[in-house]
Amino acid sequence: MAIDDDIAFANRLADAAGEVIRPYFRRKIDIVDKGRGEAMFDPVTEADKRAEEAIRALIKRERPDDGILGEEYGEHEGSSGRVWVIDPVDGTRAFITGQTQWGTLIALNEGGSPVLGVLDQPVLRERFIATAAGAFLHSAEGKIRLGTRACASVAEAVLMSTHPWNYFDESEQLAFRALSQTCLLTRFGGDCYAYGLLAMGFVDLVVEARLKPWDIQALIPIVEASGGVVTDWRGQPCFEGGRVIAAGDKRAHAAALKFLAG
């Protein structure tokens, strides 16, 4: 099946990125501030750039008709109607502080929506990979099928986000905080790994804003094939990023939207 070829190729892309990234982790490395002059420190490292180069080189050689959209090197137009949407190190702040909530994100987008998603954590050697046929976690402990847990209401929900104020404007902060105060528990510092925890059934809601397409497209198949739902804060598709809410249970999603839809 074509999708099996795509899965095998996505695994090779993630392998290649992981090989590049691992030696940089927890080393003293150069960090460049992409946001210099802007409000927020926006770090990028050699690991980000070299990993995206490795991924792009493989795609250009083996899938020359496919397009590429990557965080560090932008858009490469293809002719196949298929685009690989990639973030080599999503969560660079986690990466440079020695934490492991970062990951390599790889989506295959066909006709505008992601049909395959990979979240790879090369240091923990955990790989989340999903298509419409299912979502799986591959790790040292083997392969397990992912599934979200039931969560009927916001009051029962564990909520995650990366940061309480960096990525939210003032009205978003207020909406988020109202939701948080109704939830059972809120954890910050999640980065892309928060979506993995949701797919595993340990987190019920992930709420973020200011995402780019490469921050979210790989995560959508993982959450959806685990039984969850990912939309913007109005319940619409969020392939382009922006304000995003992921939920493991449609009931918690509907209830949380009431806090966010404003």
Next chain:
Amino acid sequence: MAIDDDIAFANRLADAAGEVIRPYFRRKIDIVDKGRGEAMFDPVTEADKRAEEAIRALIKRERPDDGILGEEYGEHEGSSGRVWVIDPVDGTRAFITGQTQWGTLIALNEGGSPVLGVLDQPVLRERFIATAAGAFLHSAEGKIRLGTRACASVAEAVLMSTHPWNYFDESEQLAFRALSQTCLLTRFGGDCYAYGLLAMGFVDLVVEARLKPWDIQALIPIVEASGGVVTDWRGQPCFEGGRVIAAGDKRAHAAALKFLAG
């Protein structure tokens, strides 16, 4: 040397706790809310209780004259002037959400101050252990000597805390946020592992409040023997917990205190 015996025994305590805890991680387990009726959800699990029982049983058998102070089962008076101060799972919220920032904390307190500290992460199989002779990280990659990094000012500092508002009252939140806005970068969700990242030289400041003695005593030798400093928000000893600031560099510590000493 007596301290070598103590280190060997502390390693056995951590081994015993890890054996108990590992099977509970990322399983569907019962969670009891210790804070029922209070403002904040305060979870405790069988992992917390069984691990502390294992540690206490070993101490009572092999060090019958030593005292014990543990999060789950309180104080056991000894006659030796030495007290084992333990938190079997520090970071239960991380634990129940499938994250790895939790750890087993074991301090040996002699004459009122901790002389030996262990932070053990049994799932990642990382163990931080320190005495006045030095701080070390044992992991699959071997044994490395820990050392904090230079950080001359708050503007260069990476700041960590567990949560932006759960553990801070209103004035503490304001002080923390003013400090955070001056720092290069703030990461939340650290739990005890944040102090390990500081000892490794990837984080410069950890600021927390409402700590108990067992939340901090094990971490003090780890930070100090790595070249850092741990005090309360007025620069005084913090063996009893409360408001705590850890810094990798005395200059960043002094500068950060100005935001917190209020």
